[in-house]
Amino acid sequence: MELVLVGLSHKTCSVEVREAFSISPERRRLLLQAMLSGRLAAEELVWVSTCNRVDLYAVGRKKDCEAALIGFLSDPSLHEAGKAGGGHLYSKTGKEALDHLLNVACGLDSMVVGENEILGQLKDSYYGAKSAGSTGRLTNTIFQRAIGVGKHVRANTKISQGGRSVAFVAVQYAGRIFGDLDRAKVLLLGAGEMAEAAALAFTEKKAGLTVINRTHAKGVELAAKFSCGCLPWEDLERALTAADVVLVSTSAAEPVLTKELMTRVMGLRHGNPIFLVDISVPRNIQPEAGALSNVYLYNIDDLQRIVADNLAQLTEEINKARGMIEAKGAEIWDKFNKDSSVDPADFKEPLKIGTRGSRLALAQTNIIRSLVKKEGVETEQKIIKTSGDMFLEESAQKLIASGGKGLFVKEIENDLLAGGIRMAMHSLKDLPGELAEGLAVASYLKREDPRDALVARGGVKLADLPPNPKIASGSLRRRYQLARLRPDAVFMPLRGNMDTRLAKLDRGDCDAIVVAHAAFKRLGLQDRITQVFTPDEVVPAPGQGVIVVEAGASDLPVLRLARRLDHPRTRICAEAERLFLAELGGGCATPLGAYAELTEEGMLFRVFWSAPDGRKKLNFETYLDCSKLSEAVTDLVAKIKQIV
Numbered sequence: 001m002e003l004v005l006v007g008l009s010h011k012t013c014s015v016e017v018r019e020a021f022s023i024s025p026e027r028r029r030l031l032l033q034a035m036l037s038g039r040l041a042a043e044e045l046v047w048v049s050t051c052n053r054v055d056l057y058a059v060g061r062k063k064d065c066e067a068a069l070i071g072f073l074s075d076p077s078l079h080e081a082g083k084a085g086g087g088h089l090y091s092k093t094g095k096e097a098l099d100h101l102l103n104v105a106c107g108l109d110s111m112v113v114g115e116n117e118i119l120g121q122l123k124d125s126y127y128g129a130k131s132a133g134s135t136g137r138l139t140n141t142i143f144q145r146a147i148g149v150g151k152h153v154r155a156n157t158k159i160s161q162g163g164r165s166v167a168f169v170a171v172q173y174a175g176r177i178f179g180d181l182d183r184a185k186v187l188l189l190g191a192g193e194m195a196e197a198a199a200l201a202f203t204e205k206k207a208g209l210t211v212i213n214r215t216h217a218k219g220v221e222l223a224a225k226f227s228c229g230c231l232p233w234e235d236l237e238r239a240l241t242a243a244d245v246v247l248v249s250t251s252a253a254e255p256v257l258t259k260e261l262m263t264r265v266m267g268l269r270h271g272n273p274i275f276l277v278d279i280s281v282p283r284n285i286q287p288e289a290g291a292l293s294n295v296y297l298y299n300i301d302d303l304q305r306i307v308a309d310n311l312a313q314l315t316e317e318i319n320k321a322r323g324m325i326e327a328k329g330a331e332i333w334d335k336f337n338k339d340s341s342v343d344p345a346d347f348k349e350p351l352k353i354g355t356r357g358s359r360l361a362l363a364q365t366n367i368i369r370s371l372v373k374k375e376g377v378e379t380e381q382k383i384i385k386t387s388g389d390m391f392l393e394e395s396a397q398k399l400i401a402s403g404g405k406g407l408f409v410k411e412i413e414n415d416l417l418a419g420g421i422r423m424a425m426h427s428l429k430d431l432p433g434e435l436a437e438g439l440a441v442a443s444y445l446k447r448e449d450p451r452d453a454l455v456a457r458g459g460v461k462l463a464d465l466p467p468n469p470k471i472a473s474g475s476l477r478r479r480y481q482l483a484r485l486r487p488d489a490v491f492m493p494l495r496g497n498m499d500t501r502l503a504k505l506d507r508g509d510c511d512a513i514v515v516a517h518a519a520f521k522r523l524g525l526q527d528r529i530t531q532v533f534t535p536d537e538v539v540p541a542p543g544q545g546v547i548v549v550e551a552g553a554s555d556l557p558v559l560r561l562a563r564r565l566d567h568p569r570t571r572i573c574a575e576a577e578r579l580f581l582a583e584l585g586g587g588c589a590t591p592l593g594a595y596a597e598l599t600e601e602g603m604l605f606r607v608f609w610s611a612p613d614g615r616k617k618l619n620f621e622t623y624l625d626c627s628k629l630s631e632a633v634t635d636l637v638a639k640i641k642q643i644v
Contacts, residue, residue, distance in 0.1 A: 136568025
């Protein structure tokens with residue numbers, strides 16, 4: 001997997017083109033949709049959209065991912081006619097992409113070199129992607145480190161002296177075109193960071209300042225900081241009639257100053273000129289308004305003249321910052337490569353992987369062995385009989401009384417700690433909430449279909465089974481949820497391996513059995529499945545469909561190898577489910593379903609809970625913030641405990 005960057009900026013295109021590619025909420029949804037569907041060929045993704053750039057940072061296979069990102073930004077169906085981005089795009093990979101990010105973080109790639117706003121915008125971009133669940137180990141590492149480098153460079157150079165920012169330069173520009181601002185009536189539209197920076201600069205120039213914001217309370221808050229006036233949005237036309245200079249910095253998707261509005265305003269100004277400066281992207285002043293008599297309209301690209309004058313004063317500081325970026329970039333990349341690389345020489349003997357001996361366990365272990373072989377490491381498997389295997393033919397109650405989930409991993413973990421094996425394979429749903437001391441979940445493999453499935457005699461679906469159908473399942477979670485779909489069903493116990501379960505069905509002991517879809521697919525038995533239940537019908541068990549690799553917490557060669565197998569989106573969802581299970585205190589005796597799914601709207605978290613006797617049940621779904629996952633899950637569990 002490679003770090004891939006595709007983007008465009010003020011260096012490659014005009015503001016007219018940049019605004020066509022800015023990441024609006026709808027564009028963000030389409031971007032996440034494309035990622036989740038696999039069309040971007042990316043496992044991780046962060047988007048950076050500011051007034052001067054649109055950058056997409058992704059982790060994927062270089063050739064496929066780079067082509068897919070270029071395709072997304074070049075797709076004319078996503079943009080206005082004539083605004084396809086192909087001719088304006090740049091692409092970088094690996095260390096070159098990291099260096100670009102560091103230059104952006106430090107303000108060296110900005111229109112106003114050394115600007116401070118970009119660091120905050122970069123943080124917002126990163127945490128927005130993290131909240132959506134689209135980041136992973138590489139993007140988390142480089143963005144956190146890039147933000148740190150941005151702070152370091154600003155603290156150790158004078159590159160940001162004087163409050164350098166787009167807003168600061170815009171005020172300088174307003175002074176050039178109007179003259180002495182201490183005699184000017186200035187109207188500021190907006191109340192965000194850029195507007196606040198502009199308000200500070202105008203106040204220092206002793207301009208008569210008035211603030212208007214669509215959310216009046218925010219406008220009042222900003223005006224109070226600078227002891228200036230604030231008007232409601234409804235007074236915009238009246239305020240424009242009186243203003244000499246108007247600076248617009250809002251996040252509106254459409255122009256807030258249109259040609260129609262300015263035509264009315266100019267009719268009331270009796271020929272007095274007005275200077276409009278638009279530093280918003282997308283632009284918030286309709287370009288056609290600039291064609292009106294006595295209206296002088298300037299946008300963010302017009303600021304380049306002042307920027308060029310100021311740049312010469314910063315040559316020494318820029319060179320100092322570049323030296324820091326070069327050193328920090330090499331350090332970050334070397335460390336990441338060291339942590340991520342696999343040296344087959346570290347494995348002088350075949351890597352021993354511990355596993356249970358069931359047909360399913362061996363099939364899942366072969367998946368791991370195949371992936372490890374691609375990294376140049378030979379393997380061999382060691383079959384370990386667990387306590388749980390001794391109870392396979394016993395009742396679920398006896399299994400619970402004997403220790404529950406830990407019975408399927410205890411002996412394997414003991415062998416791992418003793419050095420008999422160096423890697424262990426588990427189905428995540430078999431793994432207890434707390435691991436043995438000294439062990440770690442080293443990787444989560446890409447999740448197979450997590451849904452539950454029906455295997456019925458005669459190839460029929462649940463609704464077509466005969467009256468009072470006999471359905472075999474050892475899971476109370478499955479029984480209670482299926483009972484909502486077939487209230488007349490008669491449930492029977494079911495344990496043993498898949499062959500044993502199928503034999504029970506084929507003998508006519510029951511009409512249907514319920515199984516994990518993933519297990520049947522991995523065993524090549526998917527043709528036997530007659531119905532797959534949606535997560536809305538039957539919420540899966542926490543971790544269902546996920547294979548995990550467990551290793552010694554200090555076995556660095558194996559940990560580095562295991563990281564190569566890790567699937568970021570599976571990890572974040574699986575960790576949310578495991579955390580939920582641990583916080584709620586669920587075990588084998590608790591009928592509990594929990595399924596996290598990343599969507600273009602964020603992490604959708606479905607929950608099914610029941611009292612063991614089935615008298616009280618809870619079924620609902622919610623969205624969780626992936627950037628604050630621990631707090632979000634804790635809050636969710638607290639709410640559930642209040643209800644149940």
